[in-house]
Amino acid sequence: MQRIGVFVCWCGSNIAGTVDVHAVAEALKTEPGVVFSTDYQYMCSQAGQNIIKDAIRDYRLTGVVVCSCSPRMHEVTFRKTASQAGLNPYMVEIANIREQCSWVHKDVPTGTEKAIILGRAAVAKVNLNAPLTPGESLVIKRALVIGGGIAGIQTALDIADAGFPVDIVEKQPTIGGKMAQLDKTFPTLDCAACILTPKMVDAAQNENIRILSYSEVEKVGGFVGNFEVTIRKKARYVKEDICTGCGACVEKCPMKKVPNEFNLGMDNRRAVYIPFAQAVPKVATIDPNYCNMLKNGKCGLCARVCTAGAIDYTQKDELITEKYGAIVVATGYNPISLDKFDEFAYNQSKDVISSLEFERLTNAAGPTAGKLVRPSDGKHPHTIVFVQCVGSRCDACAEKGKEYCSKICCMYTAKHAMLTRDKYPDTEVYVFYIDVRTPGKNFDEFYRRAVEEYGVHYVKGMVGKVSPEGDTLKVQASDLISGKQLHIDADLVVLAAAIEPDASARPLATMLTASMDTNDFFTEAHPKLRPVESPTAGVFLSGACQGPKDIPETVSQAGAAASKVIGLLVKDKLTTNPCVAQSNELMCNGCSSCELVCPYGAITYIDKEFRMPDRSIQIRRVAQVNPAVCQGCGACTVACPSGAMDLNGFKSEQIIAEVDAICR
Amino acid sequence: MKVRYFPGCTLKNKAQDLDLFARKSALALGIEMEEIPMWQCCGGVFVSANDEVATKLSSIRALSDAEEHHSPLVTVCSACHNVIKQTNHQFNTDSAFRQKAVNYLASDTVYQGGAEIYHYLEMLRDLVGFDEIKKKVVKPLTGRKIAVYYGCLLLRPNSVMKMDDPENPQIFESLIRALGAESVYYPMRNECCGGYIALESKELAEKKSRSVYESAKSAGADTIVTACPLCRYNLLKNNSPLPVVYFTELLAEALGAKEDSNE
Amino acid sequence: MNNRQKQEEILRISGVNARKCMKCGKCSATCPAYDEMEYHPHEFVYMVETGDIDRLMASQSLYKCLSCFACVDRCPRGVQPFKLIEAVRLMNIRKQGNNHMTANDIPSILDDDMPQQAIVSAFRKYTK
Structure with a gap:
């Protein structure tokens, strides 16, 4: 007792x-x-x-x-x-x-x-508990960072600086992410590329960092300290180790009409391409959807001009399996599709653009070499209307958009408005806002400068309809302060689209058994006290995959995630949870049900000798649990038809005793 | 294929063309439109208040008829379609209203809420198919530049009507293209003509109608096409420089069904 | 009925939750009858939310709404301002002698081309 x-x-x-x-x-x-x-x-x-x-x-x-x-x-x-x-x-x-x-x-x-x-x-x-003793498991001293935007790069650099090897898996041909597409950054207005590309180069040159670009995570097994991850390195049809990034292949490629995703389709690239000048790795990639050689065997120009002999049309996807002690998710965000918001005529007029498209239009490396012109006719816009909260802060019963505030739009719109007025003082700029949200260091001062020094017209109200009529965009909006319905003839309309987690996040969360909220943002272990850890041990969160964030916040969180990873990797061993499954070999009938349901591969079958009551020896196939791998989820105990499998600390008799006590 | 047809009051009077060509086209497409016997006027507008019952009973009678005959309920007039569809939605989502409506009707067969409602355009898209229509076109409307006019009633409220994307609809455009004409985009295609305000404020109706036809004209259209008699009235009454015709007339023309048979 | 009771009645028969409104003004930005109205769709929502009902009921704005549902579909919060306008108008015309239009008014408005649909619609909206 x-x-x-x-x-x-x-x-x-x-x-x-x-x-x-x-x-x-x-x-x-x-x-x-x-x-x-x-x-x-x-x-x-x-x-x-x-x-x-x-x-x-x-x-x-x-x-x-x-x-x-x-x-x-x-x-x-x-x-x-x-x-x-x-x-x-x-x-x-x-x-x-x-x-x-x-x-x-x-x-x-x-x-x-x-x-x-x-x-x-x-x-x-x-009353039915028994003392349990935890075991130990080894920690693999290598980390995996999934996503190579500013969040992933910063996390990888910090882990590598502490002396641990890190792999960055990036699905695009280059690291850099969204930040590489931005022009200037608020509130200091330094050039995004100028502060990002040195970090990209650092990552490439750091001997502890391996960049697996054009690659995706395919499978995740194992547990904290000992994950086993399969990574698909997609065929880029260019030998990465030989390509010098000289660009001769790009110049000669005859397939010139491929929409350039880096510039959001506002100009074209070739079928063989390097996304942008400072790409890391600076290696060409052949797009199999457009390459004539890959599609019908008729071309081969790029192979002929490549002096290094790096082109390889026969390249196949490659699967790499590697072990890691910790995994960091840094899958980032995307602007939402504006298809459901055609009251703003995004699909009807080339001159209605998203804010990210505006970034490219003002970027010196963008499709217009940084000259702000209308995509439709290349003319200079004299009136620009910015619309805030497109798809953000929408109630679920409105049946479109996101319920949350996307957080970054107020500030980048203030930046866009200010920079436009600075460079083109003859352009009138209107910003329609519901609330201007500027909680951040020097943020409100920045917004006020846009209004007071640069004369940006901030209008409290929303745009109801954009009507493309001839050359102009007729904007119908409300001005709630003056109590008027406004009609503005604009040359360019810029929509601050809500942001959402990257589409790869949901399947990745399933692989990692990491939890997500209804918006597909990764959930933190504790919203205040453990903000960079996922509830799944050994899985950490960095950047906008966890919620909308600007660059300074992302970088802080990236560093915090790195320090958590370092804290894990410095340990040689982890104590394991003793509440693991255990098989009663006398009752086990060797059916394999438990092995099939185990998500961690912790169960194997062995042939074991049993001495029978008549002293004869019988060999039977029985289940055996590897306590270092078992995570104590209990799936096997439910699947076992003979009741041989039980979970230490949560034995069936204990659970039944609890139920009995409740029903008493 | 047989469908139950609710023509509505205007199609029996001022908009007889809309009705006539709908029937002729249906015949050419192999659809039997059986007019619901003793149908009653839908009331023209749906009264959204949830305690309003009597004004919605005629719609429920029509819905009940279609359910009984296991046939789709088809309307041509935008207003009838809007009222009947919204009434059906309320019947299926508001149990207090449903109970009251059933009590009022006190008929032998109680409506179960299962009628399938199609606007004629939806019937063409979903039950016939635009590719099928394209095959049956004998006089393609080549060279015509058509501005389709949805107005408000076909598309909104979208949560109930669910015909198409309310801000970027394609159903009407697809039909026009299937008939061999060019469909011209103009931004006012889904804005209001003024509707019944013509009785309250002729100025407002004029202002709204003008903004619609001017938008269509500046987009280069030669004809405005509509499914709504009130839209057509407002546009024409307020001096549309473009002809405003019912979509069924264009359909009948392209199918070669306009002139044949006795009118 | 006092103001409070009127407010409750309007919310009840419209089924609208006025508190959902985030005051963005998109309803008024999209309203085709805006210039004809004394109070505009976003003000309707606010006046019902704050119980400022009598002024609303006395306003001619009630009869300017075109029932085009643009405010319903474009509202990011799913508030449905149109349903409030309809409820307030009904509360008015359901009272005896409060019809906004009578059969006697019709002949002077009528013309040869006017579709039946226009007359029945206006009667639904303006009379009881």
Whole structure:
């Protein structure tokens, strides 16, 4: 029989407000095995923990039940407390009477009744607990960063600087991401390329960093400290190690009408291409959808002009398998498609563009060499209308757009407006806004400068319709301050499209068993206290894959994710969770059900000799669990038809005892 | 294929062409349009208040008829289509309204909410297919530059009407192209002509109508095509420089069904 | 009915949640009858939200709405301002003697080409 102590926490008024904590402590006193029961204001405080320690010694407790907040919050705390008092930490159970009880109930009688039931279940479980000892697993001292934008580059550089090897997997032919497409950055107006490209070069030259460009993650196995990842290196039909990036192939390629994705389709590239001058790696890639040689074997010009002999039309996709101790997700964002917002005539007029297209139009390396002209006729625009919040802050019942604020649009629009007025003082600039959101260092000052020094017309209101009539875009909008419906003849309309996570994020989350929110942003382990870790151990988050972010925020988070990775990789070994599956070999019938459902590949089958009652020897096929690989998910225990598979710390009899206690 | 047909009041009076050519075209396409017996006027506009019941009963009768006959319910007039579709949506989403409507009607067969409602354009797209129509065109409208005019009732509210993208619709344009004509884009194709405001403020109706036909004209159209008698009235009454015709007339013309048979 | 009761009645029969409004003004930016109105769609929503009903009910703006649903479809918050306008108008004309149009008004407005649809629609909107 166990000797159990029950400790009921008030959590200030968080629990005590809707649960009669004295009544709970009193009621649980009479449960089987309970020899001590008390309540206290803050059980997690030093004083609270001392109460537990003292009770363990004074009452020779063999088990502890803490009725408090979620085990995700303080299970580790109370296990440590028990262990300091000489008790096996796995003899501690948490009854969650806060998140699952006091916070969801409004009246004291209901809250109290449920708290008692939850406490009773925990006591029933502890009665069947057995001491467990964690094992150890090795840490592979190499990290994987998925995504090669500014987030991925910064994380990789920081990890590499600490001396650990890092691989960056980037699906595009070059690293650089969205930042490489930007012109200037707010609020300091330094040139994006000038501050990004040195980092790209650093990454390429760092001996601890390997860049796998034009590659995608195909499969992820293993667990924290020991992931096994399969990466598909897509065929670029150019030998990366030989290509010098001279560009002779690009010059000679006769296929000149391929929409250039780097300039968002506003100009064309060749079928063999280098995305931009400072690309890393600076290596050509052949686009198989447009290359005549690859499509019908008729051309081969690029191979003929390549003096290095780097062109290889027979190249195939290559699968690389590598082991990593930690994985960082840095998959970034994209502007949403504007197809559903055609009240702004995006599909009808070339002169209605997205803000990212505007960036390319003002970038010296863009399709117009930085000259701001209308895409339709190349003329200088004299009136520009910027529309904020296109697809952001939309209610779900509006059936289009995103519910969240995209965060970066207010500032980059202020930047666009200011730079336009600076370079082209003859151009009138209107910005239609719902709210101007500028919480950031020097952000509001920047926006005010756009208004006060540069004379940008900020209009509180929204655009209702853009009508392309001849050469002009007739903009119909509301000016809520003056109470007028405005009609502006514009030459160019710029839409601040909402941003969304990259489409690769969802399948990647499935591979990593990392959780996402309804918008497909990765979820952090704790929104305030663990913002760069995913709830899946060993998987970390960097940049806009976790939520809309500007560059300074992304870089800070990238560094934070790197420091978490370094903290993991410096360890030689990790203690493993002892709550792993275990097979009762006498009951196992060798059916393989458990092996098939195990998501971690932790189960193997062996042929084992058994001595039968008649002393004969029988060889049977039985399941064996690798405790270093098992993550304790319990899928096998459910799949096992003979009841041979059980989970330490969550044995079937313990779960049934809990259910019985609840139903009593 | 047989469909149940709700013509509506205007198609029996001022918009007889819309009705006549719809029937002739259907015949040419092998569709039997069975007019619902004893149909009643839809009321012209859907009253959105959820406690408004009596004004919606005629629509429910028509819906019930189609359900009983296991046939699609087809309308040609934009207004009838809008009212019937919105009524059906309310019937299926608002249980208090449904109960009241059923009590009011007190008929032997209770409507179950299962009628399939098609505007004639949707029937052409979804039940016949524009490729099929293209094959049956005998007099292609080559060289014509058509401005299709959706107005508001066909597309909105989109959450209920679900005909096409309300800001960039293609259904009408696709039909025009299938008939061999060129479809001209103009931004006012889905804006209001003024509608019934013609009775309240002739000035406002004039202003709205003018903005529509001027937009169509400056886009280079030679004809405006509509599915709504009120749109046609407003545009013509307010001096549209372009002819405004019903889409069924163009369809009948292209199918070679306009002149044959007795009129 | 006091203002508060009127407000509740309008919200009830329209089924609109005026609190969803984020005051962006897109409804008024898109309204084809804006210039004819004393109060505009976004003001309608705000006046109902704050219970400023009597002024709204007395306004001729109620009869300028074209029922084109542009404000409904383009509102990013799904507020449906049109339904509020309709509810306020109904509250007015449902009272005896408050019809905005009578059968006697019709002959002077009528012309030979006017479709039946226009007359029945106007009657639905303006009378009870």
